[in-house]
Amino acid sequence: MLPFITRRTLGAVVTLVIISAVTFFLFFAVPADPARLACGKVCPPELLEQARHNLGLDQPLFVQFVAWLAGIFVGRDYEGLGACPAPCLGYSFVNRAPVFETILDRLPLTISLTIGAAAVFLTFGVATGIIAALRQGRPLDKIASVSSLIGASVQIYFIGTLAMYFLVYQNQILWRPRYVEFSQDPIGWAQGLLLPWLVLAIIFTANYTRMTRSTMVEQLSEDYVRTARAKGMSGRSVVMRFAMRGTLTPIITIFGVDLGALIGGAIITEQTFGLQGLGQLSVRAVTYSDLPMLMATVLVAAAAIVVFNIIVDVLYAFIDPRVRLS
Known part of the structure; x- marks a missing residue:
């Protein structure tokens, strides 16, 4: 029984990683700019670039995913938003609260x-x-x-x-x-x-x-x-x-x-x-x-x-x- 549960648990972890990867790349591949969504409708260019940097959106997409996945286990520090302790799923674009x-x-x-x-x-x-x-x-x-x-x-x-x-x-x-x-x-x-x-x-x-x-x-x-x-x-x-x-x-x-x-x-x-x-x-x-x-x-x-x-x-x-x- 224990080996079966262990195998299924490991399989579940792999499944969740795959699902999170598909979800991440799917939503960050949409035409809408996440930085503009986080900054708001009226956002000057300098604030837009600052929001993009704070959210790590100026990094390659794969690096963003690894940082987001790692934040679930060890937490993450968002510039301008503060530390997000583990399990960290990011900050909401709407209320700026930890997800x-x-x-x-x-x-x-x-x-x-x-x-x-x-x-x-x-x-x-x-x-x-x-x-x-x-x-x-x-x-x-x-x-x-x-x-x-x-x-x-x-x-x-x-x-x-x-x-x-x-x-x-x-x-x-x-x-x-x-x-x-x-x-x-x-x-x-x-x-x-x-x-x-x-x-x-x-x-x-x-x-x-x-x-x-x-x-x-x-x-x-x-x-x-x-x-x-x-x-x-x-x-x-x-x-x-x-x-x-x-x-x-x-x-x-x-x-x-x-x-x-x-x-x-x-x-x-x-x-x-x-x-x-x-x-x-x-x-x-x-x-x-x-x-x-x-x-x-x-x-x-x-x-x-x-x-x-x-x-x-x-x-x-x-x-x-x-x-x-x-």
Whole structure:
């Protein structure tokens, strides 16, 4: 197990370096001048040259990338802006604040949104899929299939807007979306994120219901499941001890990808409910051409997906005894 984790970790580091290189060269190869973006619209030539020097833009592009990559581990000193301690992702062109500090400020909201929504859609999606598979061809199965198809077809900005109007503004059934730190007010934290959790979970619950149902139906027809039933095991034991293990493997695979993507920023959800998380931050970075912030959000999203994929691979060995990691 340890050699496998070591290899995957090294592979993840290489993957992140490649992603950061592609991101860096892509955004610094655009026609827009990063120095002018950092200096502002009205910038005299002498200040423009000073900004270019302070940001290290007068160096070759490869040297700039090496300096930016090294700054993540050892920090970096920007002339005119001050020292940027490790991990340094540069200074924002918009607010002149360290990018890493801004990421840390927005990350708790995104994590809270992800954890709450994931708990809802994983619980309801898997449970509904199992029930539909056990009632295959019956009315409950058809209702679950139609509901999941409708849920997978709607968009977050559409259903989120309707939910805000009917559940918050019109009838005051739920609380207006807002973010409160969990350590300060756990109840207010849950109340403020409950509506985004439910709306975000609708889309994902539909996907997990369909995935769980199809996989469970396939597992229930396997020889080892029929053998367990022939030996007199109860239906519950057959489902939980045998069929469920085979069903969990593809579910955990897509769950790892979804969780990493949500940690990277639930852009549409945060935009719909006005939440200031990583998704909102990336939108502002694109709008204002804030290249350091945009590169940082891309790197964080990629790191989240890579890390959760490693965790998923390790979990395979514990869920399915047929999988051996070495």
